[in-house]
Structure formats: C-alpha cells, structure tokens
Amino acid sequence: MTRRGVVVSVNSDDAEEATHLNQEAAKSMKFGGLSHDEALKLVTLNPAMQLGIDKRVGSIDAGKDADLVIYNHDPLSAYAVVQKTLIDGRVYFDRQRDIADRPVREKEKKALLDKQKKAAEKKPESSDAAKKAMPQRSQARRNRKRRKRKSLSRRNRPLFLAVGDEKRAIE
Numbered sequence: 001m002t003r004r005g006v007v008v009s010v011n012s013d014d015a016e017e018a019t020h021l022n023q024e025a026a027k028s029m030k031f032g033g034l035s036h037d038e039a040l041k042l043v044t045l046n047p048a049m050q051l052g053i054d055k056r057v058g059s060i061d062a063g064k065d066a067d068l069v070i071y072n073h074d075p076l077s078a079y080a081v082v083q084k085t086l087i088d089g090r091v092y093f094d095r096q097r098d099i100a101d102r103p104v105r106e107k108e109k110k111a112l113l114d115k116q117k118k119a120a121e122k123k124p125e126s127s128d129a130a131k132k133a134m135p136q137r138s139q140a141r142r143n144r145k146r147r148k149r150k151s152l153s154r155r156n157r158p159l160f161l162a163v164g165d166e167k168r169a170i171e
Contacts, residue, residue, distance in 0.1 A: 002038055009047040026076035039076055065089075 002008050010024045017024070025042040028034045034042075048058025056065050066089035071080040085093040 007046050007049050010042045022075045
C-alpha cells in the first residue's frame with residue numbers, strides 16, 4: 001500500500017503494544033519489504049499526516065514541537081532501549097535518572113505496602129467489635145439461617161453411583 005501512495009501507519013489501542021510500535025514497524029521491513037525510512041515513517045510522520053498535525057510533529061524540523069525519543073540503538077532494532085524522552089523540548093524521561101531513583105521508589109513502595117498491610121490487619125478487629133455489639137438474638141437468628149442453608153444444600157441432593165451404563169441413586 002505504501003508503494004502505491006497510501007499513507008500507512010502502525011498504531012495500537014493496547015498500552016503494552018504501544019510501548020514497542022517501533023518493533024512492529026521493523027516487522028514491515030522483513031515481512032512487507034519496506035525500506036528502513038519507510039518503516040520509520042509508519043510510526044512518525046505518517047500517523048501525524050493522518051491526524052492532520054504533520055505541520056507540528058512527525059519529523060525533526062525547525063519550528064516543529066520537540067517531541068523526541070532517543071534510543072541506544074537503531075529505533076527499529078529489537079535491542080533498542082529508550083534513553084531519553086523529550087516532550088515540548090523538556091526531558092520527560094531519562095533512563096540514567098530513572099535507574100538512580102529506583103532504590104528511593106522501591107523504599108516508597110515498600111512503605112506503602114506495609115501501611116496497606118497494617119490497615120488490612122486492623123479491619124477484622126473492627127468487624128469483630130461490631131459483631132460483639134450486635135444483639136445476641138439477631139446473631140442467633142443469623143446462625144440458625146446459616147445452619148439451615150447448609151443443611152438444605154446437603155439435603156435433597158441425591159448422590160449417584162455409575163456402574164457400567166446404569167446409574168443408581170445412593171442415599
């Protein structure tokens with residue numbers, strides 16, 4: 001389609017798939033016979049053209065928004081890892097800073113999980129207090145209903161024994 005002049009792009013509604021559209025574009029080189037530049041346009045200029053925003057984004061030109069992704073390898077390589085992401089000329093993601101901040105985030109995560117665990121441990125105690133405060137009569141009524149449901153579920157339910165083609169009810 002690209003060779004016939006159709007503006008083709010690769011996109012996805014799936015968040016996971018969207019993180020490696022560059023690899024999906026690379027597949028078009030192997031399986032679609034596109035050149036490196038044509039494959040790269042599938043995830044850069046062509047989508048911008050389809051959205052009518054190619055005057056602002058989609059390529060690196062003077063006067064366009066500075067939305068860039070910097071990789072450590074060719075962007076169409078399966079080994080490419082994002083090093084920096086710039087949006088409107090500002091650093092949005094920096095891999096070196098991310099790696100340096102991981103221990104701090106891990107501490108925060110652990111503290112939040114511990115806090116959540118402590119809160120979960122306290123909840124049953126408060127529900128036990130509520131049960132104790134409940135009048136004994138209503139608690140007894142609730143227990144009778146519970147026993148009745150259990151006995152009804154066991155009763156009137158025949159068990160079957162299959163012997164060859166014959167089925168026999170066991171009481």
